[in-house]
Amino acid sequence: MNSSELQNIKNRYNVIGRSSELDQAINVAIQVAPTDLSVLITGESGVGKEIIPRIIHDNSARKHKKFFAINCGSIPEGTIDSELFGHEKGAFTDAHGERDGYFATANGGTLFLDEVGELPLATQARLLRVLETGEYIRVGSSQVRKTDVRIVAATNVNLHNAIKERRFREDLYYRLNTIPIKMPPLRERGEDVVLLFRKFAVDISEKYGMPAIQLTDDAKQLLMQYSWPGNIRQLKNLTEQISIITKERVITRDILLQYITPDEQQSGLVLANPTGPHTFENERGIIYKLLFDLKNDVASLKQMINDSKKQTASTEKLRSEAVPLGGNLLDQGFPTTITMDGTPQGDIQYRITTSPHTNDNHMEITPAEVVEEAPLSMRDSEKKQIIQALERCHGKRRQAAEQLGISERTLYRKIKEYAIEV
Ligand SMILES: Nc1ncnc2c1ncn2[C@@H]1O[C@H](COP(=O)(O)OP(=O)(O)OP(=O)(O)O)[C@@H](O)[C@H]1O
């Protein structure tokens, strides 16, 4: 594909960026599109995996047939087989009538199985069968049916680990991974981060009829050096936050530093741009730095947990004053909980206070005193934030997840975790 064809694709799908890894991913998508081969898209959360299946479908012979995107992580385990493969009348308590699943409805078209790593093992076995033979069986039936569906799958989890832990079938992995497409993390895309910032700044300015924010040179440098754990989703949220909250339209490095916490910024800089020549000494320094940061994180988490136990009524007051902003913890790069494999999860919250010295509704935003907002309070606040987002979006999870700046899968998990009724 020559560069003008590539640019046409980018324009058509609103894909911003010029990095060679991004171009390579789009190139592979276009090349594989006319075939029926399965494609597995991998990449960290927020890198833009969801654009690829659309490009594949629209450039395939199946483009006039159906395209379905299914988030495997957001469908409850008890209903996913029926959703995908359909069911017979009476197959389970609520099965009042028979129903086609996605494999029947998408016949001739493309199914995008997003968050495929979340599929239950029993469903994985059914999926393997349909991939190998084109055959499937509805829940509650013994009749074998045929379908012709092209599968494109995506995941942000490490499927090799999932295979080791017996959560994902190895045979299915190889079947899905016929053509792998890796979406690069934002920190490896060089100046793309600045282009994306500009695009999001213009989008939000048009939406709210205000001048777009611009970056000074040192602010651009900071953006390019930062590690972006939440990738493009995080950048989008950040750009929107700054556009709305900051009065200044020229964003300096100092203004940016109000939104990227020093800890996060430090480790981001170290990870993304080790200065000086690439030597063993440098690498050792980086590793020490990371271990040191990790140790500090664990120490402060312990402190937070201890403090939370001692929390008194005054903390309750603080809690009730806290106004969640919708920024995601991952987006701010601040771990509240560390799971066994060391993955940071959870949300940070910011407190917005109306300045007592002004009457112009001026808002000051400061990172909330995280140490005082111990885990329990954070959980309450996070739960509240999720409920509010779901209400705002009339229960539409995809939309609510987008507003919260988290993936639909994470939202689904949190709904379960907090037993939120939807
Ligand atoms: N190259 C790009 N140009 C413009 N916007 C992009 C680009 N890549 C991603 N985005 C935007 O970034 C956001 C996150 O992208 P997307 O939902 O595809 O992430 P993802 O890789 O599926 O993440 P997750 O694994 O968490 O689901 C979306 O709003 C998307 O429109």
Ligand SMILES: [Mg+2]
């Ligand atoms: Mg996604």
